[in-house]
Amino acid sequence: MSKILVIGQHADGKLNSGIAKVVNAAKGIGGEIHVAVFANDGAAVAAQAAALDGVAKVLVVDRAGNDDYVASAIAPQIVALTQSGGYSHVLAAGTTSGKDFLPRVAAKLGVQQVSDIMAVHSATSFDRPIYAGNAILTVEAPAAPAIVATVRLASFQATGAAAAAAPIEKISVDAVIPGHTRFVKLEAQKSERPELQSANRVVSGGRALGSSENFEIIYKLADKLKAGVGASRAAVDSGYVPNDMQVGQTGKIIAPELYFAIGISGAIQHLAGIKDARTIVAINKDPEAPIFEVADYGLVGDLFAIVPELEAKA
Amino acid sequence: MKALVSVKRVIDYNVRIQVKPDGSGVVVDGVKHSVNPFDEIAMEEAVRLKEKGKLTEIIAVTVGGAKCEETLRTALAFGADRAVHVKVDDEIQPLTAASALAAVFKKEGAELFFLGKQAIDDDAAQTGQMVAALLDLPQATFASKVEIDGGKATVTREVDAGLETLEFDLPGIITTDLRLNEPRYLKLPDIMKAKKKPIEVVGLGDLGVTAAAGLKSVKTANPPKRSKGVMVKTVDELVTALKAKGLI
Ligand SMILES: Cc1cc2nc3c(=O)[nH]c(=O)nc-3n(C[C@H](O)[C@@H](O)[C@H](O)COP(=O)(O)OP(=O)(O)OC[C@H]3O[C@@H](n4cnc5c(N)ncnc54)[C@H](O)[C@@H]3O)c2cc1C
Ligand SMILES: Cc1cc2nc3c(=O)[nH]c(=O)nc-3n(C[C@H](O)[C@H](O)[C@H](O)COP(=O)(O)OP(=O)(O)OC[C@H]3O[C@@H](n4cnc5c(N)ncnc54)[C@H](O)[C@@H]3O)c2cc1C
Numbered sequence: 001m002s003k004i005l006v007i008g009q010h011a012d013g014k015l016n017s018g019i020a021k022v023v024n025a026a027k028g029i030g031g032e033i034h035v036a037v038f039a040n041d042g043a044a045v046a047a048q049a050a051a052l053d054g055v056a057k058v059l060v061v062d063r064a065g066n067d068d069y070v071a072s073a074i075a076p077q078i079v080a081l082t083q084s085g086g087y088s089h090v091l092a093a094g095t096t097s098g099k100d101f102l103p104r105v106a107a108k109l110g111v112q113q114v115s116d117i118m119a120v121h122s123a124t125s126f127d128r129p130i131y132a133g134n135a136i137l138t139v140e141a142p143a144a145p146a147i148v149a150t151v152r153l154a155s156f157q158a159t160g161a162a163a164a165a166a167p168i169e170k171i172s173v174d175a176v177i178p179g180h181t182r183f184v185k186l187e188a189q190k191s192e193r194p195e196l197q198s199a200n201r202v203v204s205g206g207r208a209l210g211s212s213e214n215f216e217i218i219y220k221l222a223d224k225l226k227a228g229v230g231a232s233r234a235a236v237d238s239g240y241v242p243n244d245m246q247v248g249q250t251g252k253i254i255a256p257e258l259y260f261a262i263g264i265s266g267a268i269q270h271l272a273g274i275k276d277a278r279t280i281v282a283i284n285k286d287p288e289a290p291i292f293e294v295a296d297y298g299l300v301g302d303l304f305a306i307v308p309e310l311e312a313k314a
Numbered sequence: 315m316k317a318l319v320s321v322k323r324v325i326d327y328n329v330r331i332q333v334k335p336d337g338s339g340v341v342v343d344g345v346k347h348s349v350n351p352f353d354e355i356a357m358e359e360a361v362r363l364k365e366k367g368k369l370t371e372i373i374a375v376t377v378g379g380a381k382c383e384e385t386l387r388t389a390l391a392f393g394a395d396r397a398v399h400v401k402v403d404d405e406i407q408p409l410t411a412a413s414a415l416a417a418v419f420k421k422e423g424a425e426l427f428f429l430g431k432q433a434i435d436d437d438a439a440q441t442g443q444m445v446a447a448l449l450d451l452p453q454a455t456f457a458s459k460v461e462i463d464g465g466k467a468t469v470t471r472e473v474d475a476g477l478e479t480l481e482f483d484l485p486g487i488i489t490t491d492l493r494l495n496e497p498r499y500l501k502l503p504d505i506m507k508a509k510k511k512p513i514e515v516v517g518l519g520d521l522g523v524t525a526a527a528g529l530k531s532v533k534t535a536n537p538p539k540r541s542k543g544v545m546v547k548t549v550d551e552l553v554t555a556l557k558a559k560g561l562i
Contacts, residue, residue: 011475070480071443071453096473100455103408103440107447112407112528115438125532130436134331135340138532180486181452184468184479197474201562225562233492243458243472243493249434250492252474258561269327275537279561281552296543299552309549314562 002031002123005082007092007102008049008058009069010039015048017198018093020158022151026091027054027159028120034059036081038066038074043168050166053159058168068183069097075104076175082109082146084173088123094150094253106148113148114141118155128152132249132272153197154255154276189242193219196245199228201258202277204247207234208263208285208303215240217304218262221311230254232264248273263303266291283307315484316371317360317426318419319394321353323378323385324435337533347381349388352430354497355490359460360428361393362495368462369426371395375418377411379403383513390508391500397513398422400521407528408436410518412444417521419449425485426467431456442489452482455489 004026009016019035026033034057035049042060050058061077078101082090090105092098094116106113119127121138124147130137141147196202203225205218215235222229230247231240247254249269255276262283264270271294274280282295283303292298299306325331326346333340349357363369374389374397376382386397400414419427432439446453454460454469458477461468462484471478472491518525546552556562 071455072446075447096456096471099439100443100453103443104447104453106440107409107412107444110409110526112409112526113438113440114529115436115440129537130534131325131331131340132434132437133537135333136535136537138535140530140532142527142529178450178452181454181480181482184481186473186475186478188476237493242476244474244476249437250432258556268330275540279556279559280540280543281556292545293542294540297552297555298543298545299547299549300545306549310553313549313553314556 002029002088003086004029004031004033004089004091005085005087006033006035007078007090007098008035008037008045009093009095009097010037010045013044015045016093016095017158017195018095018153019049020052021153021156022091022093023052023054024156024159025117025120025151026089029089029123031088031123032056034085036061036078038063038077040064040067046168047165050168051162053162055162055166057166060168060170061173062170069101070181070183071101071104072181073177074101075108076177077173078105079108080173080175087146088143089147089149092150094152098150102148102150109146109148111146111148112141113150114139115150116152117149118152132268133275134268152253154253189244193222194226194228196228196230196247196252197254199256201225201227202230202254202256203227203260203262204230204232204264205235205240205262206232206264207238209235209240212240217307217311221260221307221314224311224314228256232270261291261295262307264291265289266294315369315426316373316422316424317363317369317428318373318375318422318424319353319356319360319389319428320375320415320441321357321385321389322350322376322430322433323347323382324350324433327351327434333534333536337535339531339534349385350430350433352432352434352490352492354392355492355494356428356430357389357392357394358495358497359490363462364393373398373422373424375400375415377402377406377414386513387508388500390511391504392498394511396511399513399515401515401517404525407526408438408441409444409526409528410523412441412448413523413526414518414521415441416445416448417523419445421521426462427487429487429489431489431491442487446487452486453489454480454482454486456491457488458491458493460488460494
């Protein structure tokens with residue numbers, strides 16, 4: 001039977017919302033699921049992980065500095081725990097932090113990482129996207145010594161709440177942590193809006209907005225719809241909005257119920273981020289824009305006229 | 315101080331990928347290839363550091379078949395001083411590529427290694443981190459700003475929450491994000507000069523690397539297709555449609 005270690009990534013005392021999806025992917029593999037919380041003081045985060053359905057046990061590794069999730073410090077602890085615990089699988093959410101530390105774990109264990117699994121066929125067989133999601137590769141991974149994989153969050157539902165909380169165990173791991181890398185700071189964008197990756201509705205703006213002032217109409221529509229806000233790379237590169245709002249192959253991959261692409265042409269790299277959106281609405285003045293090929297509802301016209309009207313009527 | 319920059323040959327980002335009907339992969343023959351865009355950014359960053367006097371030599375490296383020589387010529391035109399071609403004829407997996415790259419880094423006594431954050435074909439985004447792990451060196455992935463000073467690197471990283479800054483003691487590994495810089499256009503004289511720069515060809519065996527066992531490709535398939543929806547004429551029509559579906 002598989003023994004699966006899920007890395008319980010967190011920030012500001014909160015378990016990452018993607019972990020409930022990773023646990024669901026782990027349930028698809030089948031076996032005993034443990035969540036490991038590496039933190040300065042992991043008690044609060046561990047309690048959140050223990051409340052997820054499917055979790056058999058939560059392991060807490062407290063160490064000053066773990067909250068910063070520096071890859072070279074976290075990876076050796078995960079490697080040590082994987083080996084001492086005899087885990088067959090190590091899974092992390094495919095967030096920027098999971099993508100940062102997990103390949104380091106894989107290399108230390110001497111295995112290839114399966115990146116961005118989007119479907120589980122068996123304990124050793126998975127689907128993953130390649131070429132910006134324009135092809136899906138089914139891979140078979142060797143079972144030994146362990147399977148190391150990041151999970152594409154847009155592909156899995158969250159597991160529910162457990163009937164009874166799983167036991168929490170404080171442990172220590174035997175790992176050498178190098179001192180060569182130091183966390184300096186995190187400049188996080190504070191926003192009252194729903195988080196892009198878990199929002200039910202997302203409104204995105206592109207290059208056509210022309211300036212950060214003009215982007216206000218996107219925020220206003222989003223607030224009316226209680227939606228998260230995203231952007232194309234062109235809008236980020238032009239400085240209209242910060243980098244963490246980029247949707248696409250090299251930005252965030254999202255799966256909202258409703259997605260608005262406003263003044264976005266629909267380049268394959270952008271589409272890679274919204275393939276799993278349930279309903280796509282496109283607003284663009286060019287009737288030939290590729291975004292209309294994938295949109296469920298298309299409206300041709302000037303966004304500066306359409307968006308305020310939509311905000312008023314929605 | 316020497317820097318290593320890896321460059322990978324990939325299908326050009328403008329090409330519409332075609333999955334082979336038998337599911338054995340995607341069509342690569344006769345399709346335009348170019349340098350992985352993230353690797354051009356890696357090259358550009360190294361060249362800028364050299365122009366600022368922070369680097370003495372830039373070595374480009376690739377792991378792949380004969381056609382990857384073109385890729386190395388592009389890197390040389392960007393400003394690499396010389397190149398190393400780790401020649402392999404079979405498809406290789408990231409851990410093998412990483413082992414080869416790590417071996418070259420060590421052999422050259424380089425102190426900085428720039429890689430792309432991901433290759434746009436396999437999208438695995440893991441090679442740089444694996445190199446760092448194999449060498450037990452620091453890593454700063456998804457870099458959007460790099461400063462090198464006094465034996466240290468200060469790197470701003472694009473992360474889900476915003477921008478993170480890390481500092482590490484050299485030597486170390488940096489993987490590049492899109493906003494780190496805008497690669498220059500190559501000029502003809504540079505392309506001509508690149509033809510005369512040396513490329514050293516080595517095999518995996520020369521580096522003491524054996525190909526790691528890896529993932530087996532079972533099949534490659536097309537993603538589920540989204541069908542074209544309906545065009546609405548007015549905002550009212552759109553609002554009515556979305557309300558009818560309970561979406562707003
Ligand atoms: C059957 C089969 C199945 C595979 N399945 C998977 C899988 O499920 N998951 C997976 O992650 N990979 C898989 N691959 C491996 C992938 O094809 C690797 O060949 C590749 O070496 C590294 O992955 P990447 O190109 O995505 O690199 P990334 O890690 O995305 O590349 C990052 C950077 O590393 C550098 N780099 C990477 N490779 C080279 C190179 N050859 N030469 C120079 N620089 C390089 C470049 O700077 C690049 O920008 C599979 C391969 C095979 C044969
Ligand atoms: C390696 C690589 C990775 C990339 N990763 C990403 C990624 O993750 N995400 C991403 O988004 N892009 C990514 N890109 C960039 C991508 O190729 C496109 O360049 C980008 O998505 C274009 O953004 P855009 O649609 O806003 O701009 P444009 O393509 O310039 O489109 C603007 C659109 O606005 C319309 N328009 C103009 N004025 C109006 C108006 N008044 N009213 C209505 N419509 C109007 C135009 O008709 C046009 O369709 C990547 C590129 C590369 C090479």
